[in-house]
Amino acid sequence: MNDLYKRQIDYLRISVTDLCNLRCIYCMPAEGVPKMHHADLLSFEEIVRLVNVFARIGVKKIRLTGGEPLVRKGIEELVAMLRAVEGIEEITLTTNGQLLEEKASLLKHKGLDRVNVSLDTLDPEKYEKITRVGELFPVLKGIEAAREAGLFPVKINTVVMKGVNDDEVYDFAEMAIEQGLSWRFIEFMPLGGVGEEQKHYYMSNDILIERLKKKYEMVPYTHKTLISEDYMITGTKAVLGFISPLSHKFCSRCNRVRMTADGRLLPCLLSSLEYPLRDMVRGGASDEEIRKKIEEAIKNKPKEHMFQGFKPMHTIGG
Ligand code: SAM
Ligand code: SF4
Numbered sequence: 077m078n079d080l081y082k083r084q085i086d087y088l089r090i091s092v093t094d095l096c097n098l099r100c101i102y103c104m105p106a107e108g109v110p111k112m113h114h115a116d117l118l119s120f121e122e123i124v125r126l127v128n129v130f131a132r133i134g135v136k137k138i139r140l141t142g143g144e145p146l147v148r149k150g151i152e153e154l155v156a157m158l159r160a161v162e163g164i165e166e167i168t169l170t171t172n173g174q175l176l177e178e179k180a181s182l183l184k185h186k187g188l189d190r191v192n193v194s195l196d197t198l199d200p201e202k203y204e205k206i207t208r209v210g211e212l213f214p215v216l217k218g219i220e221a222a223r224e225a226g227l228f229p230v231k232i233n234t235v236v237m238k239g240v241n242d243d244e245v246y247d248f249a250e251m252a253i254e255q256g257l258s259w260r261f262i263e264f265m266p267l268g269g270v271g272e273e274q275k276h277y278y279m280s281n282d283i284l285i286e287r288l289k290k291k292y293e294m295v296p297y298t299h300k301t302l303i304s305e306d307y308m309i310t311g312t313k314a315v316l317g318f319i320s321p322l323s324h325k326f327c328s329r330c331n332r333v334r335m336t337a338d339g340r341l342l343p344c345l346l347s348s349l350e351y352p353l354r355d356m357v358r359g360g361a362s363d364e365e366i367r368k369k370i371e372e373a374i375k376n377k378p379k380e381h382m383f384q385g386f387k388p389m390h391t392i393g394g
Pocket of ligand 1: 102234235262264266390394
């Protein structure tokens, strides 16, 4: 379905849990987040029922996210259940990669198409600092396992932070070239949940593009992705993408809505608008009533964000 600004909304991002096995400095407080009661989470059956309604109004692509989606028990079964929904053409997942090595092959078998892995440094010590508790090696193994399982193309997401990891851009590009990866650089967003200290991490992706162009011949790459500015490095299979919500708003091309783990539909990442679908499902609403509510949410999708970053990223799923 189209929203009021003629954007075709065909992409739903579903957070399946608030919990995470890491504590990234730009996403969560050091002590983690209070655990949601299991009863507050949408069950797999509830998610699938809602996705059926979304599919009927034109959603074709689902991304599972979190928190960390691979810590939700039985996530592979959810993938299989979503695969069976008529109209859903693509199912992807965003993960920190910690549990990917053990799960990649089963996820593929159950119907996952692709995976995005978040990785902000190639330095083991820095990885521990950024994630506060994680180890780098399992992520590298997870990326390898995902490629071997055919979760293709594997995309790497890096949040670029001034003075923290921006010195590694050439290392990221080299790994992308060696492994034929698609590497996406995301501008840091100072959202709720991060401390004052983190707020000066922001740097514009324009600076990175300029640095990379000094070393590589980068040709703009036409790709169906709507929000990322992509370049291919000449003579390689590496694609470098830049997602720049602050320096270059891409709202006019935004084709997505988001659902939180407790079933709130968010028409925009950076607005306070939300529609509690779980309460409707549990209150006995019909599919038709739910469809109308989703259509209302999509109609009210803001034209563009005003950067009201109230909600922490681990609740929204990125
Ligand atoms: N745990 C999974 C992961 O890290 O890939 C999925 C959830 S995480 C919230 C989704 C994406 O949001 C990750 O790529 C993460 O780097 C990004 N993210 C989290 N906080 C961010 C922030 N403050 N600014 C920009 N991106 C952020
Ligand atoms: Fe966890 Fe992902 Fe947030 Fe890092 S970015 S704390 S891995 S939810």
